[in-house]
Amino acid sequence: MHSVEELAARLPEGRVVTDPDVIERYGHDEAEWAPYEPPLAVLRPRSAEEVRTMVRWCAEHRVPVIARGAGTGLSGGANATRDSVVLSFERMNAVLEIDPLERVAVVQPGVVNEDLRTACAAYGLWYPPDPASAPWSTIGGNVATNAGGLCCVKYGVTRDYVLGMQIVTGTGDLVRLGRRTAKGVAGYDLAGLLVGSEGTLGIITEITVRLRPRRPAERTVAGYFDSIVDAGRAVEAVVGSEVIPSALELIDRHCLRAVDDWKKLGLSVDAEVVLLGRVDVAGSVGEADAETMRACFEKSGATWSAVSTDETESEALFQARRLAYPAVERLGPVLTEDICVPVRAVPAMLARIEQIAQHHDTVIANIAHAGDGNLHPLLITSHDDEAARARAQAAFADIIDAALDFGGTVTGEHGIGLLKMPGLARELDPVAMAMHHNIKQALDPLGILNPGKVIPASLPD
Structure with missing residues (x-):
């Protein structure tokens, strides 16, 4: 068991919550029967620098850290594990910028999907990804699961709109990935890799998304x-x-x-x-x-x-x-x-x-x-x-x-989390599964980012 008093001393007051009655409701998402355990604490940062401080402490003490948006997920991806902390983005909920000329928006991960869409509408712009949970789910959570929605049949899913992001790595480094321009192929698409990774490869602290003009009446x-x-x-x-x-x-x-x-x-x-x-x-x-x-x-x-x-x-x-x-x-x-x-x-x-x-x-x-x-x-x-x-x-x-x-996939937009891990093991070729493990090891060498989710902890013999 780790004391979080040391972490609380590094941060402004109110960022670390340990009251059992409060943290209980942060322990799980909406997935029925997906296992979870009460976390050690809930961390509620207000800036990327505070997130970096939190993750560095977790890295020092090998404490698992589970990123959480609004908790509307349906696969157990945000469920707390033994001796973990839940990093809630409820207070990082600002739309930082909307650029009508470049048609991009920059948001913090705790921005509610529908709030972003409303803010864009004031500029005659539109953010298409619209999961049924749009009135409650956050952009950070949508990015984590590559959420789709009602209009994705024509306009695509979250991955099609994410241009870049700022993340904190599993070793506590703060880094920007992707771009802001309409085109860009400089290096591997690391921002794209983070979309749909369910908090297992990095903690997203800022997101740049592309926008579209307002569409005609339907x-x-x-x-x-x-x-x-x-x-x-x-x-x-x-x-x-x-x-x-x-x-x-x-x-x-x-x-x-x-x-x-x-x-x-x-x-x-x-x-x-x-x-x-x-x-x-x-x-x-x-x-x-x-x-x-x-x-x-x-x-x-x-x-x-x-x-x-x-x-x-x-x-x-x-x-x-x-x-x-x-x-x-x-x-x-x-x-x-x-x-x-x-x-x-x-x-x-x-x-x-x-x-x-x-x-x-x-x-x-x-x-x-x-x-x-x-x-x-x-x-x-x-x-x-x-x-x-x-x-x-x-x-x-x-x-x-x-x-x-039938040639399909085990998840279209809710993510693997805990519930779909057996299905993923069947869907992926063993070589592809090994590639997943190699990527996880490279980006989260200490294994603290949402461990036990998405891919098995080890490859079968």
Whole structure:
């Protein structure tokens, strides 16, 4: 056990918190059943220099340090381990700069995603990555997991917008990576390497992101389906058309009912599955794209479809999509999947999920960033039902196996954390896994940065 009084003496007052009642809530993220232990302390820096001081102390004493944003993660990536400290960025939450000419923003890692988007809108600019957790999740956490969101089918994920960053290394050095210019290939893409690394390769203290001009108003297309497989075929048809949707989302009856019971949005949908599409092309081309999307829904078996003329209704449906996870979570413990498969495999993967649910006697609700094959089956259990928990965990493993069999990946945007480590071991070639270990050893030689996450501590014999 290490005393943190020495560290507290090196920092301004209030940066180190050891009150057990306070630090308990910092011990884990939102991943169901991912293990954690209460940390030794919570560190709440206000500057990069303070982060460097904290990490240097951790390096001196070989204390694990777990970086934390808002704690909205769903893979256990921010969970505390034995004798660790949690480094919370809640007080490093400033938008430092927005440059309208260069279309870049510089932010601290604790900036909430939606706050950055609001700040950019004042300049007629837009930051595209928009995870459903955007009102709560932070840019630092989004970078750590390479978060996507509803519009990523057209505009890409967080990695596509990160130009550069400032980090503290595992040995306590403060260094800048990447660039600020539109182009740049000087050296290896170390900033890109940090995106999606879940705090295992460096502690991010500042991020430079590219911005886009504000986009035209969107048109919404809704389709109702009696079969989730038919909805999957509609996704395949849209992606195979000339339309590039700005969003293509799937939400099933379980999720819609849970949202409506919670938020009383007045949703009255007579369908097993709803597909929500959007296009953001202006003028007659946008109108034609919306009609093409509606036709794709129809020919794939939609029982009803329309290009919405009611903006309030459209927003209610997309709000239901964003609220689906917390709404379902109110029903009981929820184990959340995050697989991504090729779009042509979406119908078959959705059918396989239904089969897995039946085989394991587990309720599985479905939401998805369907346009790019990123599916989020939600495995719902009951409190204090160990048998149901075991069945759900078996179904979770089967879904991962099926995704890999279809040529997919174990995580599209939530990260590996703790829950997906067995799946990653299957997905990666042994040589690629060895490369991961070599990179980890090079950038974190003392092994203090979020240890025990993402990759196994050692390679198999």
